[in-house]
Structure formats: structure tokens, C-alpha cells
Amino acid sequence: MKPKVLLDKVGLWSATVVASTALILGVAPMTAKAINVPTAVTEDGKNTYKKYCSPCHGEEGKGDGPLARSMLPKPRDFTRGAYKFRTTPSGSLPTDEDIFRTISYGVPNSTMIPWDILTEQQRASIIPVLKSFSEAFEVRKPEPPVNVGLEIRPSEKSLAEGKKIYEEKLECWKCHGVEGRGDGPSAAEQEDDFGFPIKPFDFTTGKFKGGNSDRDVYLRFTTGLNGTPMPSFAKELTDEQRWCLTHYVMSLIKPEETCK
Amino acid sequence: MKSLSFFIILFSFLGWNIVSSKDILAEKNYIEEEVTDGGNIVGSVKYMGDLAMLKLDLYGGWELTDTSKNASEKLIASRINNGLKYAVISITNIAKGKKRLIPKTHPIIDQQRSNFIPHVIAILAGTTIDILNGDEELHTVHTRTIKNQPFNLGTTYRQRISRKFDYPEIIKLSCDIHKHAYAWIVILDNPYFDITDRNGYFEICDIPAGTYKLNVWHEELGNIEKEVTVYPKKITNVGFVYSQN
Numbered sequence: 018m019k020p021k022v023l024l025d026k027v028g029l030w031s032a033t034v035v036a037s038t039a040l041i042l043g044v045a046p047m048t049a050k051a052i053n054v055p056t057a058v059t060e061d062g063k064n065t066y067k068k069y070c071s072p073c074h075g076e077e078g079k080g081d082g083p084l085a086r087s088m089l090p091k092p093r094d095f096t097r098g099a100y101k102f103r104t105t106p107s108g109s110l111p112t113d114e115d116i117f118r119t120i121s122y123g124v125p126n127s128t129m130i131p132w133d134i135l136t137e138q139q140r141a142s143i144i145p146v147l148k149s150f151s152e153a154f155e156v157r158k159p160e161p162p163v164n165v166g167l168e169i170r171p172s173e174k175s176l177a178e179g180k181k182i183y184e185e186k187l188e189c190w191k192c193h194g195v196e197g198r199g200d201g202p203s204a205a206e207q208e209d210d211f212g213f214p215i216k217p218f219d220f221t222t223g224k225f226k227g228g229n230s231d232r233d234v235y236l237r238f239t240t241g242l243n244g245t246p247m248p249s250f251a252k253e254l255t256d257e258q259r260w261c262l263t264h265y266v267m268s269l270i271k272p273e274e275t276c277k
Numbered sequence: 278m279k280s281l282s283f284f285i286i287l288f289s290f291l292g293w294n295i296v297s298s299k300d301i302l303a304e305k306n307y308i309e310e311e312v313t314d315g316g317n318i319v320g321s322v323k324y325m326g327d328l329a330m331l332k333l334d335l336y337g338g339w340e341l342t343d344t345s346k347n348a349s350e351k352l353i354a355s356r357i358n359n360g361l362k363y364a365v366i367s368i369t370n371i372a373k374g375k376k377r378l379i380p381k382t383h384p385i386i387d388q389q390r391s392n393f394i395p396h397v398i399a400i401l402a403g404t405t406i407d408i409l410n411g412d413e414e415l416h417t418v419h420t421r422t423i424k425n426q427p428f429n430l431g432t433t434y435r436q437r438i439s440r441k442f443d444y445p446e447i448i449k450l451s452c453d454i455h456k457h458a459y460a461w462i463v464i465l466d467n468p469y470f471d472i473t474d475r476n477g478y479f480e481i482c483d484i485p486a487g488t489y490k491l492n493v494w495h496e497e498l499g500n501i502e503k504e505v506t507v508y509p510k511k512i513t514n515v516g517f518v519y520s521q522n
């Protein structure tokens with residue numbers, strides 16, 4: 018082999034290696050956004066919880082902090098291990114990512130703010146503290162997240178199908194109202210697992226509690242909201258029907274009212 | 278030699294798996310054995326309270342709404358002998374006894390006319406229950422448990438939901454759309470239990486001789502506990518009475 022060819026080959030290979038390393042390094046933080054959740058309760062986590070969370074959620078996680086009195090919806094009582102916003106099936110415990118998501122994005126239409134003022138590490142350190150409040154995490158393990166199917170396009174047909182499910186098959190209107198204002202005939206008597214009255218969600222506000230993307234709304238039907246009367250319809254609806262219902266529910270948002 | 282040691286390791290691992298899975302399922306303090314000369318406990322639960330209000334026909338034969346028809350299932354007592362229906366009797370402190378037989382056919386809780394049937398069901402830990410919907414409208418089945426996996430599912434006509442209950446607990450199963458409808462699932466860790474029939478009678482069989490604590494649970498009236506001595510191959514009679522106050 019001539020030295021020039023050899024040099025070319027070496028150059029090509031080294032260029033490839035350098036490029037792929039750079040790619041891997043560049044892509045890694047995007048795909049697997051590594052949140053390092055500590056496995057045990059740390060001193061840092063305890064302090065963070067005490068300073069930022071306990072005023073509402075209480076020192077022992079019972080949702081009875083000094084500020085909780087004036088709030089509705091009430092701050093979550095962590096002792097039951099019932100978390101509303103999950104990617105896991107109905108009744109299951111949440112994954113760490115689910116808890117992290119709720120802490121980071123907050124819950125619109127409630128007093129839970131997005132805690133992005135804390136560093137990622139601080140937010141992650143709270144997770145084991147929350148888990149330690151409930152014996153459920155000792156007995157059970159979170160089930161694997163549900164499979165989110167391929168989204169279908171919102172079309173007239175899918176909206177009509179969604180409307181049919183909303184009004185006839187599942188009778189969502191009984192709680193959420195025909196126009197989605199949360200004023201259905203059964204709305205007044207609903208209460209959550211802790212005995213506090215709870216209002217069915219008003220879709221017209223458009224500020225969905227678990228997130229505003231199609232996927233988030235889809236996940237709410239599929240997983241249900243633990244601790245609330247909202248059930249899971251994973252068994253009742255096919256994947257396609259759930260997407261239709263998602264689009265129909267999203268179509269109930271009234272932007273002109275929301276802007277006020 | 279290498280393969281032998283590999284197999285030893287593999288089998289010990291498998292064996293450990295079986296042991297550990299048994300550990301989780303079975304109650305740790307309960308030992309199963311053949312009971313050859315066991316005794317029986319037979320008895321009744323009575324409610325000596327005022328039931329007049331439940332039977333009073335205030336509407337003079339007019340059609341009642343579904344809600345008021347269903348509301349009375351929480352306290353049913355026989356008119357003839359005051360026997361209390363749907364009370365769960367169990368032996369709480371038994372250390373060893375007959376085998377824990379988990380039924381292969383799943384017990385059923387059905388929802389008919391916006392009501393759960395039966396209203397109370399007692400099962401052994403580890404049993405799977407099928408929850409059906411016999412109405413042509415939407416129901417939800419909602420439990421609020423900590424140890425057993427809770428669930429909250431919407432069910433339409435002819436839906437069948439199977440759920441396994443692994444830990445002893447008293448669970449209230451309710452429908453959020455029809456607030457009056459609910460059922461109780463009583464999960465027990467040993468096979469010595471029974472539910473009273475409509476005349477308040479119960480029977481528990483094949484109990485090794487000894488003195489035990491017998492507990493009665495009723496959703497409205499609470500718990501009563503009594504000590505009972507069982508003799509081999511004999512029937513012991515027990516009576517429980519709930520007074521009004």
C-alpha cells in the first residue's frame with residue numbers, strides 16, 4: 018500500500034470516529050435526558066421538601082400544610098400513593114419521570130406552580146422523599162408505561178366519531194357537560210378519594226392539568242386520574258377511538274373565552 | 278464439572294424463586310396441613326334493632342326512584358328471626374389449618390340496574406374477582422386501596438374486568454356515576470370465614486381443636502369479637518347479637 022493511500026484511509030477513519038463521538042455526545046442529552054433520581058432519601062431532598070413543598074403538602078406529606086386550608090383543589094396527600102398524572106395504567110404507581118414532570122410543569126388551574134425555579138437536581142431529590150411517605154411504594158412497583166399508539170389526524174370524521182363517544186358511548190357529558198364546561202348532571206356530587214369535593218374539568222379553559230399536548234390528553238383517558246372519579250378507558254376504547262375522543266375534547270376549547 | 282455446577286446454580290435459583298413467590302402470596306404465620314378431626318362452628322348473627330323505618334311504605338305503592346329502592350341494602354335483617362344478612366365472620370388468630378384453596382372459577386360481582394350484586398363478597402387473599410357490567414350504560418368501578426393495586430375503570434355493557442387481590446383488606450368498590458351503588462370486598466388471609474345468609478346463619482368447617490377469636494364485621498354495625506373453643510368432631514354453636522346502640 019502506498020503511504021498516501023494509507024494516510025487517506027487513516028484520515029477517513031479518524032474523521033468518522035471523531036464525527037460519531039461528537040454525534041453521540043450531542044444526541045445523548047437530548048434522547049435520554051438523564052435525571053439522576055437518588056434511590057434513597059437524601060438530606061438535600063429533605064431540606065428542599067421542607068422549604069418548598071411542606072407549606073402546602075405538610076411535613077409528613079398528608080396534604081395538610083398550613084396553607085392547605087384555603088386551597089381547592091387540595092394539595093395532594095402522598096400517603097396513599099395516588100398520583101393523578103402518570104403514564105402508567107389505572108391504579109398503578111407513577112414512574113419517577115411522571116413525578117418529575119408534574120413537579121417541573123406544575124398543575125394549571127390549581128395552586129401547584131411549575132417548580133422550574135429549583136435546579137433539576139433539587140427537583141429529582143424530592144422524588145424519594147415523596148415516595149417515602151406512602152407504604153404503597155414498599156409493597157407495589159409501578160407498572161410499565163402504557164403504549165401510546167400512532168396518532169391519527171384530526172379530521173371531520175374523527176371529530177364526529179369522538180363526539181359520538183363523548184355523547185353516547187361513554188357519556189362523558191354526565192360529568193363534564195355537553196359543551197365540556199364541567200357542568201353535567203352528576204358534576205355536583207363528585208368527590209375525590211380523600212373526601213373533598215372535586216369539580217369535573219372544564220375543557221373550554223384549554224389549560225389541561227396534565228399538559229396541553231394531544232398525547233397528554235390521550236394519556237388521561239388511557240390511564241385515568243388516580244385518586245379522582247376520572248376512570249381509565251383503556252379497556253373500553255380502541256387506540257383509534259381514544260385519539261378521536263382526544264381530538265373532540267381538544268375541539269371543545271373556546272379560545273375567545275380563555276383569552277379573557 | 279462446569280455444566281454440573283451451572284445446573285446446580287440454575288436449579289437453586291429456580292427453587293429460590295418458587296420459595297420467595299410463595300412467601301409473598303401466603304400469609305407468613307399460617308401453616309397449611311391436613312385437618313382430619315376438625316370441629317365446626319355454626320351460628321347466627323342477629324340484629325335486635327328497629328327495622329320499621331326500612332319497610333315503611335311512605336309512598337303508598339307509588340313508583341319509587343331507583344336511588345331510594347337501592348339504599349336499603351346496607352342493613353338487611355330477616356323479619357322472622359332478626360337474622361342479619363351480609364355479615365362476614367372470620368377466625369382472626371389461627372396459626373395452622375386447612376389448605377388455602379383459591380377458587381379457579383372467579384367469583385363475580387355484577388352491576389345490574391346500577392347496583393352491585395352481591396353487595397358483600399368475602400374472598401381469600403390471592404383470589405381473582407371478575408367484575409361485570411350488565412347494564413346498557415356506562416358504569417365505573419373504583420377502589421381506593423393502598424396495598425392492593427387500586428383501580429378506577431369505566432365499563433360499558435358486557436365488559437368483564439378481572440382483578441387479583443393479594444393482601445387482606447376491606448375494600449369498598451363504588452361507581453362514581455351512580456353514587457348510591459357500592460359493594461364490599463372483604464379479603465382474608467386464612468380460609469376460615471363465611472358470610473351470613475339472608476337468615477343470618479353461617480358455618481365454618483374443619484377447624485383444628487383449640488380456642489380462637491371469632492370476629493364479625495358488618496359495614497353499618499361494625500365489629501364484634503368473641504372467644505370460641507372448638508372440640509374435635511363436634512359442632513360449636515355461637516350467637517352474635519348487634520343491639521341497636
